[in-house]
Amino acid sequence: MSDPEPAPVDEPGEREKTFDDLPLHPTLRRGVRDMGYRVPTPIQQTTIPEAVTGRDLIGTAQTGSGKTAAFLLPILERLLQHPPGRTYALVLTPTRELALQAEGFLRQLGRHTRVRGAAVYGGVGMEPQERALRGGAEVIVATPGRLLDHMSRGYVDFRALEILVLDEADRMLDMGFIPDVRRILRHLPTRRQTMLFSATMPPEVVQLSRDFLHEPRMLRVQEATVAAAGVSHRALPVPSHQKTDLLITLLKDPQLSSVLVFTRTKHRADRLARQLYQSHIDAGVIHGNRSQSQRVKALEAFRRGAHRVLVATDIAARGIDVEGITHVVNYDAPQDPETYVHRVGRTARAQRQGEAITFLLREDEDDFSRVEQFLGERIPRERLEGFRYEEDTSSRGGGSGPARPAGRGRPHGSRWGSPNSQPPRRNLTSTSRRW
Numbered sequence: 142m143s144d145p146e147p148a149p150v151d152e153p154g155e156r157e158k159t160f161d162d163l164p165l166h167p168t169l170r171r172g173v174r175d176m177g178y179r180v181p182t183p184i185q186q187t188t189i190p191e192a193v194t195g196r197d198l199i200g201t202a203q204t205g206s207g208k209t210a211a212f213l214l215p216i217l218e219r220l221l222q223h224p225p226g227r228t229y230a231l232v233l234t235p236t237r238e239l240a241l242q243a244e245g246f247l248r249q250l251g252r253h254t255r256v257r258g259a260a261v262y263g264g265v266g267m268e269p270q271e272r273a274l275r276g277g278a279e280v281i282v283a284t285p286g287r288l289l290d291h292m293s294r295g296y297v298d299f300r301a302l303e304i305l306v307l308d309e310a311d312r313m314l315d316m317g318f319i320p321d322v323r324r325i326l327r328h329l330p331t332r333r334q335t336m337l338f339s340a341t342m343p344p345e346v347v348q349l350s351r352d353f354l355h356e357p358r359m360l361r362v363q364e365a366t367v368a369a370a371g372v373s374h375r376a377l378p379v380p381s382h383q384k385t386d387l388l389i390t391l392l393k394d395p396q397l398s399s400v401l402v403f404t405r406t407k408h409r410a411d412r413l414a415r416q417l418y419q420s421h422i423d424a425g426v427i428h429g430n431r432s433q434s435q436r437v438k439a440l441e442a443f444r445r446g447a448h449r450v451l452v453a454t455d456i457a458a459r460g461i462d463v464e465g466i467t468h469v470v471n472y473d474a475p476q477d478p479e480t481y482v483h484r485v486g487r488t489a490r491a492q493r494q495g496e497a498i499t500f501l502l503r504e505d506e507d508d509f510s511r512v513e514q515f516l517g518e519r520i521p522r523e524r525l526e527g528f529r530y531e532e533d534t535s536s537r538g539g540g541s542g543p544a545r546p547a548g549r550g551r552p553h554g555s556r557w558g559s560p561n562s563q564p565p566r567r568n569l570t571s572t573s574r575r576w
């Protein structure tokens with residue numbers, strides 16, 4: 142096959158596009174309306190017309206861009222007239238949370254259709270999933286490892302498969318799933334439509350697309366990062382021993398009503414949740430060592446508002462889709478821009494506003510300036526009013542010294558280069574466009 146060539150994406154015209162402009166059956170438009178979606182997001186506008194034709198495509202889009210509906214709606218459209226009882230579509234996702242989320246969206250978007258979906262993921266019993274697979278759910282949403290387990294038992298029948306989606310391919314790569322994905326793909330009919338979604342295109346993902354996609358159309362969405370749309374950012378320098386106190390002080394502000402807090406490790410997540418609990422702050426915790434039912438429970442309590450705070454590690458937070466997260470707090474600063482974008486993408490989902498607050502140690506500064514460079518934006522350093530900062534004895538001066546004044550612009554001779562040089566800007570003006 143030939144290499145994917147980026148194709149220009151139509152800029153949405155003057156008039157705002159609606160779902161009525163997209164080639165979707167009225168029953169699906171009803172489903173969309175029931176979900177409360179008013180206008181299609183950019184990835185939906187570009188993907189849906191292409192995907193319903195059955196061609197292969199690559200979408201570079203983040204979680205938070207509306208990409209799940211961008212591939213589910215065409216799947217539903219294509220399966221509307223198919224007789225039930227066989228599996229026609231398979232969606233592979235990196236985490237169980239994403240699998241559950243996609244299966245949930247499928248159920249809601251397709252509620253006026255007969256199309257049935259099933260989620261297949263690890264950490265829970267095999268039997269209900271086996272029944273769904275044997276019963277021929279028309280759409281299977283699966284994590285690769287668990288699906289392979291089922292496939293090795295011989296009852297999975299993909300002979301009727303017509304559509305394959307590889308969701309968050311770069312994340313599957315990070316998590317070491319690409320060999321599993323390739324193993325699965327070898328068992329699928331070759332005459333099929335394949336859609337690959339990825340926030341970034343590392344070489345291994347490009348190779349995967351070369352091996353398994355046929356003349357794909359490349360759909361890039363102008364939105365460089367979710368982080369740029371509707372999220373404001375600030376950083377609070379702090380000595381490491383005061384992080385928890387700083388968080389507790391921050392949480393005195395009632396505007397932080399639904400807060401997702403990220404820590405670097407599972408151990409730190411547990412410890413922080415305990416400390417918050419001791420300070421009478423309702424906090425749930427979600428990380429890889431917790432059982433599936435504990436994770437679902439914590440997520441549900443957070444969703445309902447029973448926990449004001451959810452403490453999470455990065456892996457566990459993949460695919461967390463909770464309406465109305467007002468703040469993301471990086472208790473431990475992320476070490477690379479992508480992690481920052483993924484974390485921050487949990488707030489300001491769809492058309493809302495949100496705030497990202499990063500606690501910064503002195504030693505985090507280098508990594509954090511890479512984040513700023515990626516965003517093309519200088520994130521203001523601030524001091525929290527009313528908080529008693531102590532001397533930082535652990536590092537070179539720490540957050541105890543005066544924070545640089547809030548606002549943009551770096552001191553002369555900074556890593557952006559000469560005093561007049563600007564950080565590479567991403568297309569932030571177009572990203573702030575509302576959907």
Ligand code: AMP
Nearest residue numbers: 178180181182204205206207208209491
């Ligand atoms: P995703 O990027 O698929 O994880 O979706 C992010 C969030 O956006 C989810 O909460 C979706 O329900 C929501 N969403 C998807 N499409 C739309 C739309 N057209 N309008 C408003 N919200 C949407």
